[in-house]
Amino acid sequence: MRAFLGKRALASLISLLGLIILVFFLSRLTGDPTSLYLPLDASLEARENFREINGLNDPLLVQFGRYMADLAVLDFGDSIRRSEPALDVVLRAFVWTLQLAAITMTLVTVAAIVIGSLAAFHVGGLFDRIATFFSLIGASAPDFWIAIVAIVTISLNVAFIPTSGTGTVWHWILPVGVLFIRPFGLILQVVRSSMITTLGAAYVKTARAKGVKNKSVIFVHALRNALLPVITVIGDQAAALLNGAVVVETIFGFPGVGKLMIDSILQRDFTVVLAAIFVTAIAIFVMNLIIDILYAVLDPRIRY
């Protein structure tokens, strides 16, 4: 297990490094921040001064070397826009995103597993057909469209549900609701098909011959065996949310890491972009690790 963790960490570190290099140079292609931050009529001297302060005057490779040296001691530099450490800015936004992802994925997981399992128990039955119908719609509807429709139809008509921002419990309803739909549809499909397989397995027949109640047959015997492919997809979907639900966060003005990333790219705030990518990459690495550990917990035949 320890060897497995070490190998995993090393592999992730290497890909993280590659990612940082890529993003560092690519983000420079968006242009010089100077022309964005100083007024159009700013003097050459002022521009030169701005570049000097933010270290933009050195050759790109020198800038890169300096960045990597700082990174080695976990110094991500300061945000140009906010004049505070980039990492602080990112972590503040990340906490929001983490909450959003956690709430959404918990709801999705519980709902998809319960409804998917019950649908699989009577394949072709009325419940199964309704569940399959809605899950297909959910899995294929684009979230930006749902988000806008939700604002138009719900928050404009229901007084206590705000269109954007944060502050009260009600602010969470729309972002969570919109983010819920796609992963729910997708995971429900996976749960259903995986459960159909395990419900047909020989050990389920044994359980029925033992006189085990239907509830246990489904949720004890079949479900745990069906969960392996399910948690793979859950991990995948959760990773997408951790990355910041860029579109949904932007539409609802939600101060998460996705909105921060897109804003920082537009603002040529390179240090923040890089820090955001670093933090989300670590989060995704940790989550994949949790998924791997979950495999071993769920199935005693899997050992690392």
Add this chain to the structure above:
Amino acid sequence: MTDHLLEVRNLSVDFDTVRGPVHAVRDVSWHLDRGECLAILGESGSGKSVSASAIMNLIDCPPGRIVSGEILFEGRDLLRASNEERRRLNGKRIAMIFQDPLSHLNPVYTVGAQIAEIMTAHGTAKAQARARTLELMNRVGIPEADDKIDAYPHQFSGGQRQRLMIAMALAMKPDILIADEPTTALDVTVQAQILALLEELQAETGMGLLLITHDLGVVAEIADRVVVMNGGRIVETGDAEQVYHNPTHPYTQKLIGAVPGTGEMATPLTATKPLLEVRNFGKDFGGFAALDQASFELFAGETVAIVGESGSGKSTLAKCLLRLIEPTTGEALYDGRDLVTMGDRDLYRMRRDIQMVFQDPTQSLNPRMTVGQIIGEAFAIHPDILAKDKRPARIRELLERVGLEADHIHRHPHQFSGGQRQRIAIARALALEPKILVCDEAVSALDVSIQAQVIALLEEIQNDLGLSYLFIAHDLPLVRDFAHRVIVMKDGRIVEQGPVRQIFDAPHEEYTRNLLASSLHPDPKVQAERRAARQEVTA
């Protein structure tokens, strides 16, 4: 009113398929009393398991449909009882064990939890269930039950898993135990142990035992009465001994006639120069010797059988010979040249001479290819065998050679029965005009009557073409009738080899003797004598 413990009356069950209803069982009636063992004997597709599934409420409806009939348990019709009432009977009054214990045990829960569950599902307190689980595991002969109670199914051997299934089934002291092919997936020695355990437990508890099997040997060993089924109908019922000695129905006669192990044994060939000479073959899998110092010879036109229990290295030997896996040590001289050190070009030539027929024709034939493509592929790989325009005619000829029809060339594997598929596999192997055919459990998956037909085909081909067979099998009676010489393997080593007569009539090794003694004879009288002899030894 009935006095029987369990009685099935005029049961008919249909399964709805896209091609219309299939009558799985038609008008089936039988009964089971306390303390007796009734065997339902039949080949695959005979419907022998359907009535048991109906008793346990395991038939999925749809596609299944119980058309008519009654299942009376202590005089009450189960088919009219509610699902909840039947759930309460399942496991408590009527319990069941199955063919393949590995897939019938849930892989993600400990065996202790699974055994205890049958008790808690019927209202026993948890602590009490665990104590009784330990007791049961000891009773069915699981060593170190205290430790093993928290182990998972994959950590046990096949025989132990079946013991655990039995422990589970007997936990609530049921009145009836249904055993569906309980020993089919097990080695002969383990089979003997499991059957002995079942007999013992039956005597102890006085339960009624319903045994579903295709194996006349198992019937001979354990059954009092037998019901013979074919095509969903009962063709014959009676006392096990009487049915074996005086079968009245032609199907039963055919079935008993097809059982191997009673024919004339072959005399060894007199050839002097071996076609294949294997010396000191060995294969290591990470320090585990799967094959160790195996040496033997194979002559032209000869059948050499390799027998042994699972894990004895039979298949490893065959795979090393074909270089499907590389042997760690040793040499195999074919036609004076070593197969092991051969380069790619020679290996390609050699593959043509040594062909293989696998156990499961469903898996070894590509389902998306037609029979013509499957057999024709051999020519595509070795194009010098036959000119392109002559191939279709040759494929038709081969199909007729193995007892199929030339028109079958355009069909797909799923359109054939298991026996026919194995014939296709043989035709494919023959296409390359090999000198040696390696048959790895080639008839194990087939019904007895089909088995006999395929063996007859192999014998015929050998006589016509002078082929040599390396025949890997676990079925000793089959080997007895078919092989010239026999190699007995255990734990990767050859423990004994010799002419078939010597091995079967005068085995040198204790292991071989034990293997032969565990093999079941289809005659209930013979089995009764053997059983008596065994009991004398233990007493």
